Amino acid sequence: MQQDGQRATGTVTGRALRVLEAFSSDRPVLRLTDVARRSGLPLTTAYRLVKELTCWGALEREDGGGYRIGLRLWEIAALAPRGLGLRELALPYLADLCQFTRENVQLAVREDLSVVYVERLAGRGAVPVLTRVGGRFALAPTGVGLVLLAHAPEGVQQRVLARPLTRYTEKTLCQAEQLRRALAEVRHTGVAVSDRQITMDSMSVAAPVYGPGRTVVAAVSVVAHAETVHPHALIPLVQVAARGISRALGASLTPEGVPAASA
Structure with missing residues (x-):
């Protein structure tokens, strides 16, 4: 009980964020008691914050009495330049890549020590994946x-x-x-191959997306069946998509697909 009390002494903003963090992909709908328990807040505090967040539109109440994340948060999140803006510029290239390969295509950015997926297109008959748009995953195995x-x-x-x-x-x-050797290989070759590191039936090929200033701002990948698709068949296709997105973002690239020295 002491630990919960200590956690509840944060700022109002911090407590509101803990309410929002209580929701997850496996628990998208929560009752008030669930919110209080998962956020570590007293029930009365959770009730007040849930009420305020619902009035503002960050939460929505369902007929059964549960709460879910509201559309107002989606409207705010759409303003993030690394989110919707990047996604809109990248979508034509992602769609072409998905149509050509008929495999899963993903666009992701780094947030601290995690991957955050900005977009995912599912190919017909593609291998199942554990990722979702807006979801996070560890950096190393992907x-x-x-x-x-x-x-x-x-x-x-x-x-x-x-x-x-x-x-x-x-x-x-x-x-x-x-992992250190794998990262050096990625920098040397310009692509990453994750072979059955997350599930034994899938592998992925990824390439960097550059923005202005010669910085890597995102990565694009194809996730395919490990037993039926060879990585070398996907590498040039992923690189073409990554270069297209990079140029759409304003990057100046050499014919080899790396940032020009004058960029």
Whole structure:
């Protein structure tokens, strides 16, 4: 009880954010008591904040008495330049890539030590994936995550390398030195291949998306069946899509697809 009391002494903004963080992809609808329990707030505090957030539109109340995230938050989130703006510019290239490969196509950015998926298009008959738009995942085992981590600041890389790496399959890179070599390979080749690191039936090929200033701002990938698709068949297709998005964002690239020296 003492721990909950200490957690409840934060700012009003902090407590409101904890209410919103109580919702998740596996629990999108919560009753008031669930919100209080999952946020660690007293029931009376949770009631007041839920009421205020519902009046503002951040939460919506269902007929059964539960609450879910409201559309007002989507309207605010759409203003994020790394979200909707990036997605709108990238969608034509993602659609072409999905139509050509008939596999899952993903666009992601890095948020601290996580991958955040900005868009995902599902190909017909494509391998099932664990990701969703707006969802987060670890950097190390994903193709887009390897690209984003390989081009992240040294401090970010060291923080990831210093932490225990989660094993998803027998092929997941769980040793820091293995991951270090993989990141060097990504920087050398310009692409990342994540082969059955998350599920044993899938692999992904990813490439960096550049913005102005020669910085990597996102990564695009194709996730395909590991047993039927060879990574080398996907690499040039993913690179073409990544270059198209980069140019749409204002990046100046060489014919090889890397930022021009004058950019």
